[in-house]
Amino acid sequence: MSMHSFSHPGAESARFRRRIAVARAVTLICFGLIIARLFYLQIQEHASLSAKAERNSTAIVPIPPERGLIFDRQGVVLAANKPVFSLEITPAKTQGDLDALLSDLARVVRIEARDISRFRTLLAESKGLSPIPLRTMLSGEEIAIVSAQRFRFPGVEINARSLRTYPFGQLASHALGYIGRINDADRRALEDSEPTRQNYLGSDHIGKLGIEQRYETQLHGTTGFERMETAASGQAMRSLSVQAARAGQGVQLALDLQLQRLIELLLGNRRGAAVVLDPRNGDVLSFVSTPTFDPNIFVTGVDRDTWKTLNESTDRPLLNRAFRGTYPPGSTYKPFMAMASLELGKRAPGVLINDPGYWDFGNHRFRSHEGGLGPMNLFTSLVYSSNVYYYTLANEMGVETIHDFMSPFGFGQLTGIDLDGEVRGVLPNQAWKRKAYRTAAQQKWQAGETISLGIGQGYNNFTILQLATATAALANNGLLHPPRMATGLEDPDTHAIHPIAPPAPRDLKLRPENLALVRDALIGVTVQGTARKAFLGAKYVSAGKTGTAQAVTIKQGHRYNAAKMQEQERDHGLYMGFAPAGAPRVAVAVIVENAGGGGQVSAPIARRIFDYLLEGEYPSEEDIEAVQQGIGTTPRGKPVRLEDVRWPEGMALDPDDAPASEPVSARGH
Structure with a gap:
């Protein structure tokens, strides 16, 4: 056997030592980079990252206030707030495709195209943590159906809400006006003032005409806020603190x-x-x-x-002839x-x-x-x-x-x-x-x-x-x-x-x-x-x-x-x-x-x-x-004496609680 087929033992040992030295150097460099990065994150960027982490783990959810009532000189309520049950979706709590969820819901309860259109408009303006109404004024049968199948719809809830109502319908409508959903023009006006914009977070209605419009500031009230802890996925975990909303002021009119x-x-x-x-x-x-x-x-x-x-209509029912019609x-x-x-x-x-x-x-x-x-x-x-x-x-x-x-x-x-x-x-x-x-x-x-x-x-x-x-x-x-x-x-x-x-x-x-x-x-x-x-x-x-x-x-x-x-x-x-x-x-x-x-x-x-x-x-x-x-x-x-005048059927605030033939007074003044 030729002696040239074997490496010299001394050369092999030198190569091994060189490899060990390179590995040590690379290891030291990597550890150095890690230490430098940790120093940057933990020391130099600590304040900034801590704030971001806090924001990622908490969210501020607005609590809309109860709107103030409007009543006449005798205390008869002309604009009230009616408790209703609303079908709502919290996007952060849903799983999977939102469109599929809406389709599944539509098979269970009546949902119209305008309901979905309104929902999407509100969704675009929401961070996904607040419940967004899909349908209001659910019937008892609809509540039962959705409740029985709620396990199928994560993020879907039935919540008790307050709906503005005008118990006497068309009576005095031009004086009272009405509230309607906040549109782009309303939103631009609200954004002119930061305190006003903040106070309307969570609100989707505003006074449009009449007393509802003129006394909007007083009637709206003060929005509250709830501080929520959220998971990395954005799901709400628990409530950290609550600043309660304050209801709006009532407005008494000289109107009889x-x-x-x-x-x-x-x-x-x-x-x-x-x-x-x-x-x-x-x-x-x-x-x-x-x-x-x-x-x-x-x-x-x-x-x-x-x-x-x-x-x-040629009769122009929306025209307030008392102070917008001229003759x-x-x-x-x-x-x-x-x-x-x-x-x-x-x-x-x-x-x-x-x-x-x-x-x-x-x-x-x-x-x-x-x-x-x-x-x-x-x-x-x-x-x-x-x-x-x-x-x-x-x-x-x-x-x-x-x-x-x-x-x-x-x-x-x-x-x-x-x-x-x-x-x-x-x-x-x-x-x-x-x-x-x-x-x-x-x-x-x-x-x-x-x-x-x-x-x-x-x-x-x-x-x-x-x-x-x-x-x-x-x-x-x-x-x-x-x-x-x-x-x-x-x-x-x-x-x-x-x-x-x-x-x-x-x-x-x-x-x-x-x-x-x-x-x-x-x-x-x-x-x-x-x-x-x-x-x-x-x-x-x-x-x-x-x-x-x-x-x-x-x-x-x-x-x-x-x-x-x-x-x-x-x-x-x-x-x-x-x-x-x-x-x-x-x-x-x-x-x-x-x-x-x-x-x-x-x-x-x-x-x-x-x-x-x-x-x-x-x-x-x-x-x-x-x-x-x-x-x-x-x-x-x-003629009939005023005290003997009976109100017609259907003109009570709540037909279940008050005789339909009598006016409703909820003030007691």
């Missing part, structure tokens, strides 16, 4: 719900509006717009077909023109103006009563509603003088009522016309345009709230109180009512002797004039003025003939008034659209309002039906 219901009944199926004020403080006793709508449909989301019907005031404007003539010294009360039934100005004939009324002074011009008297007065005063006198009464101005969305209407003058029209020819004020202003026509366009507020100022000796809906806020803990300070009144500084002259003439309207039939047999003395306002312009040389016109082209009927005339406690303005003369259709409604508030009387069913048909001037049948 029984009176509100009466006026809505009297208007019936007709389009119209009525505002009833206490002239002594501006309290809104009734705020009516018809037709109405049911605010309950908006709480869980209105379906597309219903929304289309509400928006496209020419017609002859209800004449008392204010009479005040202007006296206050400004334009015409003495005894001056006679002949009314032959028309007045010619330039090449235009302005119409008055057919056949004429003869010589008219201030008193008789109001009692018998002479147009000629006020045509000539407007011509003598001029548009700027009329504008400047009427503006402090609130015509063409925001009244300041505590509701959002009020419109100004139009109190015209030359500056207004220059802004309203484009061409120089259109912008120029024509002398003949002033004439119609005197009888509440022409460019005059006001809200019924403005007319009621101005009427209340006349009734209250020139002291104008801005109207207000809410009178107090209820503490959610003690239930004590804290009054809301009313806005400061404005003194129009009207001379008492001039007020007395106009008041006497308005009393004459109800005793011997155009409202005589409506107030025949009244146990009190009231003052007021009827009005008939054109909905469309009648061509020169043509006569108004309702029978030949489309319904929505016919005249509006108006009435303004107050009572008792000597010491007024109530002021009212009423309009019935396209229904004819105010003495026939609107003054009778005012009469029943006064009977209710001053005499405690409620009209008979026969009388209500006659007023609805526009044929009820003098009351018919025997």
